[in-house]
Amino acid sequence: MPDISTTMIIVLCVAAAAAGWIDAVVGGGGLLLLPALMLGLPGHVPLTHALGTNKAVAIVGTTGAAVTFARKAPVDVRTAARIGLAAMAGAAGGALLAGVFSKDTMRPLIMVVLLLVAGFVLFRPSFGSVPSAGPVGPGRVAAAIGLAGLGIGFYDGLIGPGTGTFLVLALTALLHLDLLTASATAKIVNVGTNLGALAVFAARGEVMWQLAALMAVFNLAGGMAGAKMALKKGSGFVRAVLLTVVAALVVKLGLEQWA
Secondary structure, three states, X not given: OOOOOHHHHHHXXXXXXXXXXXXXXXXXXXXXXXXXXXXXXXXXXXXXXXXXXXXXXXXXXXXXXXXXXXXXXXXXXXXXXXXXXXXXXXXXXXXXXXXXXXXXXXXXXXXXXXXXXXXXXXXXXXXXXXXXXXXXXXXXXXXXXXXXXXXXXXXXXXXXXXXXHHHHHHHHHHHXXXXXXXXXXXXXXXHHHHHHHHHHHHHOOOOOHHHHHHHHHHHHHHHHHHHHHHHHHOHHHHHHHHHHXXXXXXXXXHXXXXX
């Protein structure tokens, strides 16, 4: 483990717990966890090590939240697993290219997408409030495997922050799920994205396992607490947190773009 002060380790563990809670409710915990690692690690530690350690921490909390949701939420585990396998492959491909593409070129595009997402959710109060009454055909499932699986999985391996939020929105729109069920399904898919990316980072020796193990304990606690709260509060609560996280992502990306 790199030379980090006790105070900074405590800060990273608190950030891991908060990120786990956010991830479980609506995704986007990487908005907090990855920047915390980038700021907390010594300057000589490469960015890819922060990305790899982030995945090692996040997969624990995401798995805990996924198990909590799967026990109590009406999740189609078979469909979620199919999307998750595609997401694993997409994330591995993105991780292989991590560091090749400049974040400066991706940031404006992501900001535009997030603003469109925020506008859509804000001005469509019924979005994700109740599931669709009709059946979801194989075409929509295939689209979810392609977009939410391969596409968003690739983004998660390449950059990461906001992945869970994108998954929730894509699954809600494509599979006609309510926001609570979409969030629960996204957790299973997110396990796949984290696993695919982690395999690549671990194979390249870009994971700080001691630090990751410590932070993972707090991430797991936060993730399970967030999942239980989302189940208790329902889709309205998830929608409010979703809009808050999207707004925070836009502000963060904007500050980075024009800093």
